[in-house]
Amino acid sequence: MQELDDVVRHVVQLDEEVAQGIFEIYKNHFIPAYSDLVVITINKPSVVLLEIEATYTHLMKCFMNEDVDLNLKKAKGHLYRASVDCYKLLWEKIYDVVTKVDEYRSSYEGVESELLNKLKEMNKYMMDARKTEVSEVGTEDLEILSAWKEALTLGLDIFHSVNKAEMKKQMRKSRYSGLFPTYVYPMVVGAVFFILGIVVGKYL
């Protein structure tokens, strides 16, 4: 078991730049992204908690004097991914409404002429973020976080301009109206021919 003095001495010797980087991500990116997510989900998503757990584990390894630089870098990576996950989960929560606005247009209470531009801009930000993420595996590019933030600012603007009750009503209506040509009409026609068949068979 290490003496407390050794631990304290070691922590003081942490790579200041890397330690500063972790704090920067935590305070300026992770906490804001997490707070935005919780406002929308009103719960704590497990994916984010698992990343926090991993961050904590690597930080504790630093205290145990296990390859401090490597563990600090890994902790930073987990915290970064937790921040990106917060934005992805937020998007996942609202995308069902945002991507159906054109189908249920009357539920949209925003300025219609601006809708396409907002969607296009949002799409561009998201594609840029995804491209960077996929092409540079393990990246900690802060531009990805900014792109998600910009995209979600637009996304939430659209989301809040949709009358959800009206959208639900229209969805239900279109679901039932689809039932008639697909199921009800063929059943009625079938029943009429069936009865006609019986009648014709009986009297002819």
Add this chain to the structure above:
Amino acid sequence: MSKEMKTIIFEKEYGVSIDDFEDTIAVDRFIESKIGRQLEVTDGRTTFTMRGGNVFKVTDRTRESLDASIEKSFAALDAQCKRLAHPNE
């Protein structure tokens, strides 16, 4: 001139500054005080809670499944942009 906000919705919704929140526990407590109940751990997709010996495993939701869902959403968003840009096609 107003200071640029670090959050998209949190500060606007509650009229606070995120700089006053030290950690996630402070954020959780604040939201819990607003909604009048404790926050629960979910997998993000369903309302099934995972606290207190629930049968659903915490690992049910992975980054891979989240990324798959995000890819699906990008396709839906792209399709909507195309529909709106070329309504007659």
